[in-house]
Amino acid sequence: MSERTPQHRYTAELAGRIERRWQDRWEREDTFASANPAGPWATPQDPRLADGREHRVVMDMFPYPSGAGMHVGHPLGYVATDVHARFLRMTGANVLYAMGFDAFGLPAEHYAVQTGQHPRVTTEEAMSTYRRQMRMIGLSHEPRRTFATIDPDYVRWTQWIFQQIHDAWYDPEADPRPGSGQTAPGRARPIGELVEQFSDGRREVPGGRPWGELSTAEQARVLDGYRLAYVSAAPVNWCPGLGTVLANEEVTADGRSERGDFPVFKRNLSQWMMRITAYADRLTDDLDRLDWPERVxxxxxxxxxxxxxxxVAFPVPTTSGAEASLEVFTTRPDTLFGATFMVVAPEHPLVGQIVPETWPTGTKDAWTGGAPSPLAAVTAYQRQAAAKSDVERQTEGKAKSGVFSGAWATNPVTGAQVPVFVxxxxxxxxxxxxxxxxxxxDERDWDFALAYDLPVVRTVQPTPDHPEDQAFTGDGPAINSANDEVSLDGLGVEDAKERIVAWLEQTGRGRATVTYRLRDWLFSRQRYWGEPFPVVWDEDGVAHAVPDDQLPVTLPDVPDYAPRTFEADDADSEPEAPLARATDWVHTTMDLGDGRGPVPVRRETNTMPNWAGSCWYYLRYLDPENAAAPVDPAVEGYWIGPREETVPGAPEGAADPGGVDLYVGGVEHAVLHLLYARFWHKVLFDLGHVSSEEPFRRLINQGMIEAYVYRDARGFPVPAAEVEEHTSSDGGPSTFTWQGQPVTQEYGKMGKSLKNVVTPDEMVEQFGADTFRVYEMSMGPLxxxxxxxxxxxxxxxxxxxxxxxNVVDEDTGEVTVTDEALSPDLAKALHRTIDAVGSxxxxxxxxxxxxxxxxxNNLLTKLDAVPRAAVEPLVQMVAPVAPHLAAELWERLGHDDLTYAPFPQADPALLVEDxxxxxxxxxxxxxxRLDVAADISEADLEALALGSEKVQRxxxxxxxxxxxxxxxxxxxxxV
RNA sequence: GCCCCCGUAGCCCAAUCGGCAGAGGCAGCCCACUUAAAAUGGGUUCAGUGCGGGUUCGAGUCCCGCCGGGGGCACCA
Incomplete structure (x- = not known):
């Protein structure tokens, strides 16, 4: 560096000294501590808790700490929330701004498998890198509220919440909890209330036997049909390549694992599920009450x-001579008169009862698949369908295949015999x-009818320009839709639906109903690095909650962290959890508190999915050291309870659902994390543990910082930082070289393998943290x-x-501001800036x-001397984005720390123009253009304009x- | 195929209610400082808003149809 650089210039080096000094001071003085009204940290006398004072919870989606540390893209959202939190503190609000770590997960486990090092070790190392980077860029998180999802204290409460969910059932008839903004009935209740209903006969026990006559194991099985967390043997997504089962949300549209891109197979396995489907309506309806991006x-x-x-029920005879009822779901009951055949899934339970031994009369050749009998045809088709992976079903596209079951059902409105296909x-x-x-x-049914030579009856009049050879899915008057009792002819789709549903209900042939695409959430994984289930199995095969005083259930040390993995396409393999190998841990005795005393039990060896920890971490920020509850209800109510005002855009009369005031994170969590967290929160609400109905009142998805990738002639990425740009003189596109070789430019993600990573560490080194923050924030909207x-x-x-x-002389280091009054123009400019910056x-x-x-600032730069009265408010305004520099200048201007210095107020008198x-x-x-008085009347202005010489011309x-x-x-x- | 978001200067981006297309930054060019260069400071050039229609006194903004980019869903009855 040149010796000519003035000694007191704001260089990266000076910035670094200033930044470290203020970071140390803020840490020493606990500057960012917010005040809790109750719980272990209650400081009721804190002035920030006074009536009428604002309080805000601001947070980011917490990171999974990767070993590589952060690149400049990661802190974009963090800087944005930090700026907002710092701004809110200056407006006098009690601001809770905290950050933790989502620390269970696969990368650390993979690394542990490779190296034999315990995943906790690598995870802790990665977290300390993140902590150092976040401190380095000046994020004002409250240190005492931080934690990681792997901390035993946190795991304890994650397991406790699991038990609450396990110990609850959904009563669709129950009134909503008081204080809820819910308009329809339905609420989770303790499972004990269901047991009471069963035992005193208020509710019939499925199967019909009295509750008291059932064995414990039978009772447990009945309750599993109700619990919100339950074990079920059902078709699940088995991924042999990963050695674990996966949730629907973790499987891509083409039937592969989102992580690792391995094939996924449907297998019937006994796994833990969460009954998220019970909340389908509320999860959909309450989206309207949130201030979230519309696309999410x-x-x-x-x-x-x-x-x-x-x-709608279609009668169908069984092979035993009885009459069964084939129930179908349709969104178009108005087209019932046009139902010319039926289709059932290959796995449909009724198939076994309706397939006759021989082909009935009327069977067309195309329907049989060449099989000698319906049974042979259906069995072959079922086998074929079961062997297909989702990938194969996908690649076969929309070509329809199927086979006639040999059974005929009766269309309930036309009385026609319609063939049933599989x-x-x-x-x-x-x-x-x-x-x-x-x-x-229906287009799919049309394709199938075409392939299998089945009749078509149009029941909605197509528009005149509609092609003859296509299904018509639009609206139009019903045709061919009448029998002796009911006629839809002439009605539009909506009216026709209404009339036919009324008739179906009247005659007991059907009823209005709602279905969902959402399935229950598969909640167990065959992994080591996750929360153990707080569950043991007794010798009768009944699951029991581990007693509360024995939580947390901690992971045992095992010699091998790997789940057993298989050839990626080995569909017949079985999952084997790594914990199953810790036999001493698995087989133990436990007093389950049911009077039997210590009994031999087997621990559950699955672990929870990595989504569990992120389902409730925002609640723990509020009250992280509470030993009696996940969060003190008074603390929860204070910070995230429902507010008087509803969010912008909420429907008329909607109640505010409460939740975190600002949640910033990537759109990649639009469904997974955000849906799971909402579900858990609603269960906790129903059970009375929280007063808010939603976890996140307002959500913003920050964009991604991307970068250019440069590739050499062979297509390999070259270090982007060393590429030289050559602008062309004739305005054409630039060319690029690396070490003299021409390279091509493309635009995309930042990544190690693309050799285009820029780290915050480099930026802080080269420019200082405040410059880095200002740059990230000035690049465009969040x-x-x-x-x-x-x-x-x-x-x-x-x-x-x-x-x-403008404040400090670069050569002497002296403060140079003057006490001169502001010129009227400068005063106006200042107050207009204050007004705009504040909003x-x-x-x-x-x-x-x-x-x-x-x-x-550019205006001030042009002045001979900078007045204190102008630059001080500017320093205050800059503080949220460049907090270290602002704090330093504020101190040199003769004040103390400005973290809580009030944000400047614009003088309304100076905002109006003369x-x-x-x-x-x-x-x-x-x-x-005319210079006119700001309060000129319309008539005067019109006269003035018409009198203008230029206008007349x-x-x-x-x-x-x-x-x-x-x-x-x-x-x-x-004119 | 269906749905959602985005197209403003060479680049990143501004533009309350529909009311003068430009706030800010980068790059470029010129000048000052310098033996020189960098750094720094000062000045300055540059678009009519992806394309085509429409509504309006007036459209970057509202409506319709295209084009380009990004994302979501995709046999869900």
């Missing part, structure tokens, strides 16, 4: 997939696993994706340098706030037809 709400609505329609385009997991096929109004450009960072550095120079910060428009501050420039347009084109004697006046800024003359 849409994704959740689609995922839940509520569709309303009707269930086909895999109907899914057992959705609706009733059976459909009525209406080729006239939600936006944007490219990283290191060479542009200097602009933010220059801003801070100029600000520094920009409040609305998270940090990019425009920074632009305003740069503007004001005179403004009015634009005069002729035919919408600007023809003149453009009017050129043409008659004025109309004059639009928007005093004081605009006049438009229409």
């Amino acid at each position: 709400r849409l994704m959740q609505r689609n995922w839940i997939g509520r569709s309303t329609g009707a269930q 086909a895999d385009y109907v899914l057992m997991g959705y609706g009733t696993g059976a459909i009525m096929a209406v080729p006239g109004q 939600e936006q994706y944007r490219p990283w450009e290191t060479r542009a960072v200097v602009g933010s550095q220059r801003f801070l340098q100029r600000l520094w120079r 920009d910060y409040a609305a998270l428009r940090t990019n425009t706030a920074i632009a305003r501050m740069i503007e004001l 005179s403004v420039t009015a634009v005069v347009q002729v035919r919408g084109k600007v023809r003149d 453009f009017l050129d004697g043409a008659p004025v037809r109309k004059v639009i006046v928007r005093a004081p800024s605009l006049v438009n003359i229409v």
Whole structure:
């Protein structure tokens, strides 16, 4: 570095010294501690808890700490929330801003498998890197509220919540909890209340036997049909390549694991499930009460997939001569008259009862699949369907396959005999696993009818331009839709639905119903590095909760952390959990508190999925050291309880659901984490543990910082930082070279293998943390994706340098501000800036706030001497984005720490202009500008405009037809 | 195939209610400082808003249809 650089210039080196000094001081003085009204940390005398004082919870989605540390993209959201938290503190709010770690998970486990090192060790190392980086960039998290999901104290409460869920059932008839904004009935209740209903006969026991006559194991099985966390043997997603089962949400559309991209197979396995489907309606409805991005709400609505329609019974004879009822679900009951055949899923239970021994009369050749008998045909088809992986079903596209079951059902409105087919385009997991096929109004049914030579009856009149050879799925008048009792003819789709459903209900043939795409959440994993279930199995095979005083159940040490993995396409393999190998841990004795004393038990060897810890961490921030509850209800109510005002855009009359005031994170969690957390929160609400109905009142998805990737002639990425750009002189595109070799440029993610990673460490080293923060925030709106450009960072550095120079002499280090009064123009500029910056910060428009501050700072730079009265408010305004520099200047200006210094207030008197420039347009084109008084009347302005010489020239004697006046800024003359 | 978001200067981005297209930054160019360069400071060039229609006195903004980019869903009855 040159010796010419002034000694007191705001360089990266000086910035570094300032930043470390203030970071140390803030830590020493616990500057960012917020006040709790109750619980172990109660400080009721804290002035911030006084009536009428604002309180806000601001947080980011906590990170999974990867061994590589952060690149510049990761802290974008963190800086944004930090700026907001710091701004809110200056407005006097009690601000809870904390950060933890989502620390269970697969990467650490993989690393442990490779190295034999315990995953806790690598995880702790990664966390300390993250902590160092977050401190380095000046994030004002409250240190005492931090924790990791792997901390035994946290695991204890995660397990406790699991037990609450396990010990609860959903009563769809129960009134909502008082204080809920719910409009329909339905609430989780303790399982004990269900047992009471069974034993005193208020509720019939499934199976019909009295409750008292059931064995413990039988009772447990009945209760498993109700519990919100239950074990079920059901088709689940088995991924041999990972050696674990997966939730639906973790399987991609083409039937592979989201992580690792291995094939996933449906296997019937006994696994833990969470009854999230019980909450499908509330999870959909309450989206309206949240201030969330519309696209996230849409994704959740689609995922839940509520569709309303009707269930209709089609009589079908069984082979034993009885008459069964084939229930179908349809969203188009209005097309019932056009149902010319039926299709059931290959796994449908009724198939076994309706398939006759020989092909009935009327069987067409195309229907038999060449088989000698229906039984042979159906069995072969079922076998074929079962062997298909989801991948194969996908790659076969939309070509329809199926086979006639040999059974004929009766269409309940037409009385027609309709053939029943078995086909895999109907899914057992959705609706009733059976459909009525209406080729006239459904494209899939049309395809099938075409392939299998089945009749088509149109029951909605297609529009005149609709092709003859296609199903018509639009709206139109019903046709061919009448019998002796009911006629839909002439009705539109909606009216026809209503009339036919009424008739079905009247005659007992069907009823209005709702189905969902959402399935229950598969909650167990065959992994080591996760929360153990707080569950043991007794010798009768009954699951018991581990008594509360024995929580947390901690992971045993095992010699091998790996689940048993298999060939990725070995569909017949079975999951084997790593914990099963810790035999001493698995087999133990335990007093279950049921009077039997210590009995031999076997521990559950599955672990919870990595989503468990992130389902409730925001609650623990509120009261992290509470030993009696996950969170003190008074603390929860204070911080995230429902507010008086509803969120913007909420429907009229909706109640505020409560929740975190601001939650910032990536859109990749739109369905998984955010749906699971909402579900847990609602259970906790129903059971009375929290007063809020939703975890996150307001959500913002921050954009991603992307970067250029440069590849050499062979296509290999070269270090992006060493690439040279050559701008072409004729305005054409730039070319790029690396070590003299031409390279190509593309745009994408930042990643180690792409050799384009930029770390916050490098940026802090080169520019200082405050410059880094200002740059990240000035790149554009928070939600936006944007490219990283290191060479542009200097602009933010220059801003801070100029600000520094406006206060401190670069050569002497002396404070140079004067006590002169502000000129009227400067005062106005200052107060306009204060006004704009304040509202920009409040609305998270940090990019425009920074632009305003740069503007004001540039004005001050031009002055011979900078007045204290102008630069002090500017320093205060800068504090949220450049907190260390601002604190340093504030101190040099003779004050103490400005973390809680009040944000400057704009003087309304200085915001109004005396005179403004009015634009005069002729035919919408600007023809003149007039300086007029700000309070000029419309009539005066009109007269003034019409009198303008320039205007008269453009009017050129043409008659004025109309004059639009928007005093004081605009006049438009229409001729 | 269906749905959602985004297209403003060479680049990143501003533009309350529909009212003068430009706040801020990068790059470029010119100048000052310098033996020189970097750094720093000062000045300055640059678009009519992806395309085509429409509504309106007036459209970047509202409506319709395309094009381009990104994302979600995809046999869900």
